[in-house]
Amino acid sequence: MSFTLAIVGRPNVGKSTLFNRLVGRRLALVDDQPGVTRDLREGEARIGDLRFTVIDTAGLEEATDESLQGRMRMLTERAVEMADICLFLVDARAGVLPADEVFADILRRKSAHVILAANKAEGNAADAGVLECYALGLGEPIRMSAEHGEGLNDLYTQLSPLAEQF
Ligand code: GDP
Ligand code: MG
Numbered sequence: 001m002s003f004t005l006a007i008v009g010r011p012n013v014g015k016s017t018l019f020n021r022l023v024g025r026r027l028a029l030v031d032d033q034p035g036v037t038r039d040l041r042e043g044e045a046r047i048g049d050l051r052f053t054v055i056d057t058a059g060l061e062e063a064t065d066e067s068l069q070g071r072m073r074m075l076t077e078r079a080v081e082m083a084d085i086c087l088f089l090v091d092a093r094a095g096v097l098p099a100d101e102v103f104a105d106i107l108r109r110k111s112a113h114v115i116l117a118a119n120k121a122e123g124n125a126a127d128a129g130v131l132e133c134y135a136l137g138l139g140e141p142i143r144m145s146a147e148h149g150e151g152l153n154d155l156y157t158q159l160s161p162l163a164e165q166f
Contacts, residue, residue, distance in 0.1 A: 002052055002053065002166065003052050003053070003085060003162075003163055003166035004052065004053040004054075004055060004082060004083045004084050004085070005052055005053070005054050005055070005083060005084070005085050005086070005159070006054075006055040006057065006080060006082065006083035006085075006087070007019055007055065007056050007057065007086075007087045007089060008076050008079055008080065008086055008087070008088055008103060008107070009057075009088055009089035009090060009091075009100070009103055010072065010099040010100060010102075011072075012091065013089045013090060013091040013094075013119055013120075014089055014091065014120060014146040014147070015056055015057060015058075016041075016056055016058060017147055018087075018089065018119070018146035019043065019054060019056035021149060021152075022043070022045035022046070022047065022054050023043030023044065023045050023054060024046075039057070039058065039075050039078075040056070040057060040058065040075070040078065040079060040082075041055065041056040041058055042054070042055050042056075043056075047152055047156045047159065048156050048160075050156065050159055050160060052159075052163070055079050055082060057075050057076060057079045072099075072102070072103075073102065073106065076106050077106060077110060080106065080107065080110045080111045084112075084113065084162075084165075084166050085111075085113040085114075085159070085162055086107055086113065086114050086115070087114075087115045087117060087155070088103060088104070088107055088114055088115065088116050088138060089117050089119045089144075089146075090118050090119065090129070090133055090136075091119060091120050091129070092118035092120050092126035092129035092130045092133070092141075093120045093125055093129055094120075094129065095128060095129040095132050096129070096132040096133060096135065100136070101136075104138060107138065113162050114138050114139070115139075115142065115158050115159070116136060116138040116139055116140070116141045116142065117143075117144040117151065117155070118133045118141040118142065118143055118144060119144045119146050120145060120146075120147070121143040121144055121145055121150070121151070122145035122147070122148050122150060130143055142154040142155055142158065
């Protein structure tokens, strides 16, 4: 039994950093070279005894301002359809921005299982942003630092009861 987790959120919140941390060396194909852009990356992830497929929504950073909203929406909806569970990342240092609200709306409409994570939460510079996340109406945010590997225990705690359904 296994499941698919999509990491979603606006550009620059740390999705790829978390993806790389979860997938580690098990990512077969790395596409960091300039000019190589794919919209969705998939890898085999592991936290503790959980094994699952993880999807990173990439390719947004290259979009022009004009097309960004539309592309974000389209890619996120595609990832949500492919996924059993969505992990919604917010940049706790930046706080909740209007673009984050757009994602929250998509997730509330389209995803049965949403886990909310306030990323970049190492140190107390993120405290106010973490509190803002509660107002998204998606439950209690996990305090996470993808860069420092913090919050993975809490992610495991939220994932494991859901994982049993798949
Ligand atoms: P994406 O656009 O959502 O995929 O975001 P990236 O993973 O590319 O990260 C965007 C920037 O945020 C990079 O400079 C990362 O090093 C940084 N970043 C990611 N996670 C963290 C974190 O936990 N703490 C801090 N301080 N920076 C982070
Ligand atoms: Mg990325």
